Amino acid sequence: MPRRNRVIIPDVPLHIIQRGNNRLPCFFVEADYLVYLDLLRIAAEQTSCSVHAYVLMTNHIHLLVSPQSCSSPAAMMKSVGERYVQYVNRRHQRIGTLWQGRYRSCLVQDEQYLFVCQRYIELNPVRAGMAAHPLDYRWSSYPANAYGEANSIVKPHALYSALGNEPSECQRSYRALFQEGMPPAIVEQVRHATNRNAVLGSEEFILQMAIASGKELMPRRQGRRQE
Template sequence: MPRIGRVVLPNYPHHVVQRGHNRQVVFAADEDYRRYLADLRELKDAFGVKVYAYCLMTNHVHLLLAPGDSVAGLGQLMKALAARATRYRNRLEGRSGTLWESRYKSSVVQTDTYLLACSRYIELNPVRARMTSEAGDYPWSSYRERINTAGSNWLDVDPGFLALGQDPIERSARYEAFMKQATTADELRLIREALQRGQLTGNSRFVDEIAHITGIRIEQRGQGRPRTCREK
């Protein structure tokens, strides 16, 4: 079967991961994290990309991004972020060479069914890695900004989060409860495999929807519907 190139669609959310070259450390100090987030905040507007969630880990980043009408913006954003971080690290350490893997991984995400699940997956990364016991204790993810009832001054509000309630207090409370629900093994497997293989994070209806748009049928294995915030 021929390899399908990366699928990027306008105005759809995409789960994106970029790793350090040979899994090397890319964030060695707090200033490294701060600079990356400052660049993300600046460049997202320059390239017309919405940022719904993020988590910066020691040797990789998870981002939940939605390009606008121009799909090129997503790739341009990732390229610019990587270039800035590389220049900074090379200057700091008096070195040359690449900091990141040349190709980031991405998966188009089904908004109504999997967007919140992907946000939770991203923001729970430090907990799964045993770096912290609570998502709210980790300073380099979007979780604190997401549940801040005063809102964020730069993070975009995704449709899934907006649908959780009538006001910021209700939405924040529901999302906190959602974060505490146990994530099923099927949900974890689907998100991971979709990202690793460049497939879709969604159900069979989403596969049909994307096939209609692109003319390409991107099948995946192990599909299952995650619980929503309103399900017990």
């Protein structure tokens, strides 16, 4: 069954996944992660996308962004993707594609699901067995969101800023969200919505986004995909 066309609504958070071709690695050495993050910072600024959370895994990436326009996410991903592939092919003396087709995405209802999605993203290394705690994994936004580590990429969402009156209060409240693991059903819900280019939110929110976009957005259940 073909995937839905992506639905983008300005200022509505968007969870993005891009995978390496055939699920093969897209990061090979430490410098690759640093180059990708620098390209992401530049592209996010140029295309008016606010990045709230990210993680760079060995063979795929996750982003949570709020775009200012409908064209912002595609422009950002095109810029980062093309420039990063050029770098990798040159640096590692390879040719051909690096990414597995088009990126996938889902709209995220901010009030109920913004922090669900941020936790899903930043806990990805823990679920993959690559770290015991999200703080132990270097290539994610967790240190910035949870401890205020300097990060020129991360732009906190308004809901994050509302977690406290001071940055330290926001960070403490954010860390508290990670004290318990995510229920498997919630993890699967995030995966399903993103793999289907659908919507992560309540039925009322899905209906609102369908009206706003003029597209059918109710997700249909399919086979499970891990990430």
